[in-house]
Amino acid sequence: MWISFQIHNHHYRQTSIVGTMPRISPELHLTLRLPDTDAPLRHRIAESILDEIRVGRLRPGDPLPSSRALAAHLTVARASVVDAYDELCSSGYANARAGSGTRIAPGADVAARAHVASHTVTRTSDRAFAAAPGTPAARWDLTPGHPDPALISTVDWRRAWRTAAAAAVTSDVPSPGAHPELRRSLAVHLRRTRGIAARPSELVIVPGVAAALRTLVAAAELGGRDVVFEEPGYSRARTVLDDSGVRTRSVSVDGDGLDPALLRATDAAAYCTPAHQYPMGARMPVGRRARLVADAAASGTVIIEDDYDGEFRYDVSALPALRSIDRGPECVAYVGTASKILTPSIRVAWVIAPPALRQGLVRALDASGEACCATTALALAHFIDSGALSRHLARASRTYSARRAAFVTALQQQLSAVDTDGAGLAGIEAGLHVVLTLPDSVDDVAVSAELQDHGVTVPSLADYRTTAGGPRGLVCGYARLPESQARGAAEAIGRVVRRHLG
Structure with a gap:
């Protein structure tokens, strides 16, 4: 039952959450207060968890309830809880490990108290955390996966948002076919920077990589089927796939990344990060890329190419995206994101799926109700078109x-x-x-x-x-x-x- 009350001139809803997880004695009790604001639900859930960290009811190492359990107690869609957890992980407040769920990250208590947010989660700063008494300050935060938003031109960024805000207000409901301006801009950008030739109509805009993976699982009907996953690999992506009902099959990577020789005929799909294997950092060579694509096309395996930071390389030549290789369009679902090139807070990603999956992708995304903010999409489109992104x-x-x-x-x-x-x-x-x-x-x-x-x-x-x-x-x-x-x-x-x- 929801109980409404007021704290510091802000209205909150309170509910008691009990999440039973392994190695908790006997149970983890949370009292979440969801702000009654216009902020997206995922932000409100994440902020309420941050409040628990700030007051000490959640401490580093504590497990969070499963996304399914928390969603049931909050009577919200599970996707909102998953997105909230993703947001906490991307901001460095939590860590997700396959088989162990999501846990509060080391130093999260100090960071949360030092960077008190209002109703949205902000990233941990480069500056030293303000330590609580008896707690060592984190002088250096080397958490991977975070770009530096301070490098974004404030002038260009504000101009893009002003342009987007000046656009006519419409009553259109966000849909997979929406955001034509951004799809056109991205098609040009991807052709120029990643060698991917795709029509704007082939791009589907989604609110983050997690949403992209969930939608691909539904579109390709991967539930209950084997999906190859790099070992070691991107734990948050593995968690999303596991939670979506697939059977992730770990395959050890070597110095060149994922070895196509280790794929089986029973594998329905394979998730990989060929540009810079996460986390080991291997760059898959051209020969292996070609073989992976050829084998996948021949066997009907879907390759999910997460190009999470393919834009950044140093003193080495560019390597082609799997999607751009011969037969790549037949079997490669390319996933890109603004999180690593700009900031995770923008919550925009894109998918270019094989033709056989395109309609299923659109239907799955439409059924899930997951959509990007139209103003955000317009701002990003202007940021690209103006040359600011380059x-x-x-x-x-x-x-x-x-x-x-x-x-x-x-x-x-x-x-x-x-x-x-x-x-x-x-x-x-x-x-x-x-x-x-x-x-x-x-x-x-x-x-x-x-x-x-x-x-x-x-x-x-x-x-x-x-x-x-x-x-x-x-x-x-x-x-x-x-x-x-x-x-x-x-x-x-x-x-x-x-x-x-x-």
């Missing part, structure tokens, strides 16, 4: 390249200072993160936890593994790490890593 990508690439060079050089100096046999760096040619690999004998979870105690927030590869085996290491995001701070962060990491290497 200027931003050029500026961001230069900045990220410099930050990468400073951080990688500093890490290499730390590794060369002592005998660090078995430790190294991977994935430095592209993307916005680098992996500090560790010997199998090292407990990377313990290393990550100790680093948190010493002011460095950086996840271990355990957050992306589904088994006890697999590579060990740290996934270090450098997009928000100023060059002047690279040495300090690397030295802090080096001190802890050397202790664990013995």
Whole structure:
């Protein structure tokens, strides 16, 4: 039963949530207060969870209720809860691991108290967190997956939104066929930057990668069927697929990413990140890309190509998107997003599906009710058409390249200072993160936890593994790490890593 009351001049609804999860003794009790505002439901759910973190009822390491359980208690669509969890994860307040659900991230309590939001979730800042008494401040947040929004031109950004806001107000209900301006703009952009030839009518705009994956599962009827997933891999994508009813089948990646030789005839689909394998950072070579596409086209397997940060590469040539390879349009569902090139808060992604799936994709998206904000779509279209996106990508690439060079050089100096046999760096040619690999004998979870105690927030590869085996290491995001701070962060990491290497 909903109870309405008022706090600090804002109306709230209160409900008590009990989420039963493994290793909770005996149960996790949440009292969520959903603000009665015009903000999207996912924002309100995420903000209410942040409030629980701020007051200490949720602490780092605590599991959140399953999306199904929380949705049932809130009497809302499960997709809204999943999106709220995705938002918390993308902002660094939570971590999702396959088989373990979603848990509050290390340092989330400090970050939540330091960055009090109103009714929307904001990203954790580059600046040092304001620590609570007895809690070490996180001087360096190396959480991967976060671009630096400060690199976006304020002038260009505001101009795009003013143009969008000046558009005529319509009564059209958002639909999969909506946003023609953005679809036209993206078609030109993708042809120029990723070599993908697609008509605007082939693009479907969705509110985020999670929505794209859910819709593809429905369109391709993947429920109950085997879907290959990279191991280690992007844990949030795996969670979305698992929650959508597919059977994810883990396939270990090598130095070139996903090996097509490991696919089976029974695999209905395969999810992969060929531009910069997440998290290991491999760039799939052209020959392997061609074989993967050819094998998939011959077997009827759908390849889900997540091109999450294909725009950023350093001192290496561009590699073709799977979708652009011969026979790629037959079997590749290309997924792109504005989250990594601009900011996760914009919540816009796009899908180009094989012809056989296109109508099913439209029907599934229409049935789900998931849609992008029309004003947001118009603003992004203007941002692209005006040349602002191209200027931003050029500026961001230069900045990220410099930050990468400073951080990688500093890490290499730390590794060369002592005998660090078995430790190294991977994935430095592209993307916005680098992996500090560790010997199998090292407990990377313990290393990550100790680093948190010493002011460095950086996840271990355990957050992306589904088994006890697999590579060990740290996934270090450098997009928000100023060059002047690279040495300090690397030295802090080096001190802890050397202790664990013995």
